[in-house]
Amino acid sequence: MLANQLLTTINQTIEKMCLPVENTVIVKRNESYIRVLLLSSINGSYLFPNLEINQTLAKLVEYGLLYDGFLDYYHKNSELINSAFEPYSDFSKKYSIEDLSKAYSDMLSMEMHASSNSTNYDRQKDRRDAAGAYYTPNSLSESVVKHTIRDIEKSCKSKIDFQNANIIDPSCGCGEFLISVKKELCSHCGISEEEAANRLYGVDTDPVAIQITVIRIFSNIQLPNQEHISNHFHIGNALYPSSNSPDADLAQLYVDGRIYSPDYGVLNAIMNKKYEIVIGNPPWEKIRFEDRKFFRQYSSPIADITKKDGRSIAIESIKKTQPQLYSLYLEYKKDFEVFKKYALNKGIFTKSTCGELNTYSLFTELSLRICSTSGIVALILKSAIMTSPVNSRLFNWLRKEKNLSEVFFFDNSKKIFDIDSREQFCIAFFYPRVQNTLNVSFGNTSIGQLSGFHSVELSERDIKLINPETCLLPGLNSNAELSFLKRIYSNNSTFAQEFPDCHFGRLVHLTLHANSIFNEPSESTIPILEGKMIGQYTSNYSTFSTVDADKKYLHKSKSNLSSVTEDLTSQCRYHIDISAWKQISKNYNEPYSLVWRDLTSSSNSRTMIATIVRHMPSLQSVQLLQCKNIRDLLLILGIFNSKAFDYILRSKLSGIDLTQKIIIQMPVPKKEKFETSIDFKGKIDSIWNHIIRRVAFLLPTIDFGIDLSSLQPNSAQLIEDIDWLVASTYGITNDEYDAIVQSF
Structure with a gap:
């Protein structure tokens, strides 16, 4: 494998330098210098x-494709580097630039670590995550480019002169989109290779990636002069x-x-002109400093210390x-602190800085600001x-002022990207349409010709x-779900309207309250509930009592199922x-709390996992609500844990945090519907009472003072009963209910 061959050469070069292995900063710096110089040569x-x-x-430095600091490093170590790199003198005759591009993408997932008296590579993604260097598959870039250049033209108000367009x-990255654009300009627009190449501009933080981009664009044609290249391609952070x-x-x-x-x-280098097309796959990373990730890059044991106060001392x-x-x-x-202050206060980014800074939001705003008013952003x-x-x-802002015209939603279940299969992404197109409408395609899993996708x-x-509340798009698994969802919302109320007096919270935080949290119990402490301990109708789903002591407090430590x-x-x-x-809970005065796992996913077998507990401390992985009326609390739990609610909830959940903002917008039946009396399994009572009796039965450790004598002790059947009762109150038909059940 080419990537392994290159990494072996780098590792052998580092070993010959006889660096102090215990000084991981020196080792990592030299490794990065050697890596860049090998690939640049x-x-x-x-x-x-x-x-x-x-x-x-020297030529690469002259063309703006390498920093002169790398040339200085080379001159200081030229004898060793010349000897190590000699086997690659005829590399370009043996391998294509596409081979090297693929190998470089593979190399990005490997980082050098020092251990004992040696160095080695292992699969690590902290540095890659920080840069967001996950490159786009060629088939996807070609699909996006073809839709941009061929299909959008039919519904765009203004026509783009591709012969003179700046793109x-x-x-x-390594230029996947720009290469696809060049091919499409040649094949569809009849532009020569040289003319097409000269319309392209690119930016990346990685000098090697920029070099590969330039090579791929100008292969088989005359390389322009130094001024042209340095004006069109830039190494650095575009934000x-x-x-x-x-x-x-x-x-x-x-x-x-x-x-x-x-x-x-x-x-500044890219803000001095407007572009007719802005296209790409910007990083999807949060812009925040995480000390554990930082120290993990340097093989430091500090990364394994779970509590912040302990890390601070270390x-x-x-x-x-x-x-x-x-x-x-x-x-x-x-x-990170300086960048955050700049992003929030300098006025360049005015719409994309709500909440935690994310690169994809900032790049979206940047792209729209550098695009011409008649142009296309994809x-x-x-x-x-x-x-x-x-x-x-x-x-x-995107929808009302920036011509958001088409959105294609995808889930990554078929691994379009080599990242978590639960990840969800979209392809967004911004352009002035003849008709001011928004077309959306839901539930896509494979790459194809976008014009053929149903929207x-x-x-x-x-x-x-x-x-x-938010006027956002739903996250649906298919286009067919939209009509169902619209009917459910039209015929029902919302959680905020029906339960306005609920008091939400997320109380104990490992970092904020570190000085008051202990690993061992004592007479002056009480235990803290964690999200992974919560199951449906139980807080005893999993336990740490059977986890080995040396694993219990590791990053992302796993609990064991409770028997x-x-x-x-x-x-x-x-x-x-x-x-x-x-002190923390002084504003939460009810004896019981409804708690649910904050971290979840719409691709999980169940999205909402909730129970009721006597009010107790719970970590940030647990969301809770309290209400004064215990009948309301029991009913809410029955609704939350029902398959109907879960099915609808999936359309609301975009990330992994199931927050109060999502809950309050959820459609729920009006309370008065639950007061309807029905004959259910031989007993005439309100739907409300049918539900809460079964919920109370499923919570045997708490006495709610409700008569449960007529219920059969079959938990699975009781849960099925609640599912059906809630679904029917929503107005879901039998056929729809069967389809919902089958989806779990």
């Missing part, structure tokens, strides 16, 4: 054949203005992964023992930009009906000081 042989390594690298990918600092060591910033440094920006201790790592930690952390984005409550302001037209009224009912003190792994808990 290979890339240079495609662009500038028959040159010596030093001449090739940019502001996060181009950040250029600093123009003469003292900035950009090579050092790159090898340290500091792509959010104020000195690493190139925004971090302080390396100030003297590992000063370089400590210094880099401070710089890396400051970069982006692959996380579905959350269209469906998550935190993005409601951004989405409504539905969503009106302003439809959107407001389904999501009255018996346990005392919470042994079941839980965290305990909080009673006096601290009283």
Whole structure:
């Protein structure tokens, strides 16, 4: 495998340098320098054949495709590097640039780690995640490009002169979209290869990726002059203005992964013109500093410390023992703080900064700001930009002011991208339509010709009906679900309207309350419930009592399924000081709380997993609500755990957090419908009473003072009864109910 061959050469070169393996900063920096120089020397042989390594690298610097700091490093280590790289002198004759592009993508998932007296590579994604370097499959980029250049023309108000169009990918990676654009301009628009190549612009934080992009675009045609290349292709962060600092060591910033440094920006270089097409697949990452991820890159045991106060002590201790790592930690952390302040206050991003900063939101706003008013923006984005409550302001700006015209929703169940199969993404097209409508296609799983995908037209009224609070798009599994959902919303109320007095919360936080949380129980503490302990109608679903002590507190530690009912003190792994808990919960005065798992997914077997507990501490992985009327609380639990509610909920859930904002918009039957008396299994009573008696039976550890004597002790049947009672109250037909049950 080519990637392994290249990594072996890099590793052998590092070993010959006899670096102090215990100094992981020195090892990682040198590895990054050698990696970039090896790949740059290979890339240079495609662009500038028959040159010596030093001449090739100098040419790349001259063309703006490599920072001069890499050339300085080469000169300091030229003898070793020339010897190590010699076997690759005829690489460009043996392998195509497409082979190298594929190998480089594979290399991005491997990071060097030092252990004992040696270095080695293992699969790690912390650095890759920070840069969002997950490249687009060729078949998907071609599909998006063909739709942009061929299909949109039929419904776009203004026609684009492709012969003279400026086309940019502001996060181009190895150039997949730009290559597809070049092919389409040649095959569909009749433009020559040279003319098509000269219309393209690209930006990326990775110098190697930019080099590969340029090679792929200009293969088989004359490479333009240095000025053209340096004006069209830029290494740096497109979200950040250029600093123009003469003292900035950009090579050092790159090898340290500091792509959010104020000195690493190139925004000014692309803001000086408008583009007729902005296209690409920007990173989907959260812009936040996470100390555990940072230290994991450097094989530091600090990454394994789960509690923040413990990490803080350990971090302080390396100030003297590992000063370089400590210094880099401070710089890396400051970069994120400075970028956040810039994004929130500089006025460039005014719509995409709600909640936690995300690269896909910022890149969307950037793309729309650099696109001409008659142009087209085509982006692959996380579905959350269209469906998550935190993005409601951004989405409504996109829809009402920025010509959002088409959205194709996908789930990753068939691994279109080599990431989590539960991930959901969309392809969004922005352009001025002849008719001001929004066409949406739901539930796609495979790549194809987008014009052949079935879509539905969503009106302003439809959107407001389904999501009255946020006016976002639903996340549906198919287009057919839309008519069902519209009827359910039209014929029912919402949770906020029917249960306005509910008090929501998420109370104990491992970081915020670290000083009051302990691993071992005592007379002055009480146990803390975690989300993974909650099952439907039980808080005893799983336990940490049977987890080995050395694994119990690891990052993403797994609990074991409970086989018996346990005392919470042994079941839980965290305990909080009673006096601290009283202060935290002082505004929650009801004896019982309805709790559910905050972390979930619409692709899970069940999305809502809830129970009722005596009011107790619960971690941030648990959402809760309280209400004064116990009948309301029991009814809500029956609704929450029903298949009908779960089925509808999937359309609301864009990410993995099942929050209050989602719950309050959920359609639920009007309370008065639950007061209807029916004969159910030989007993005449209100639907409300039929439901809450069964719910109370399923919670045997709590006495709600309800007569349960006539119920058969069959939990599975009681749950089926609740499912049917709730569905019928929603107005769901028998055929629809059968289809809903079959979907679980």
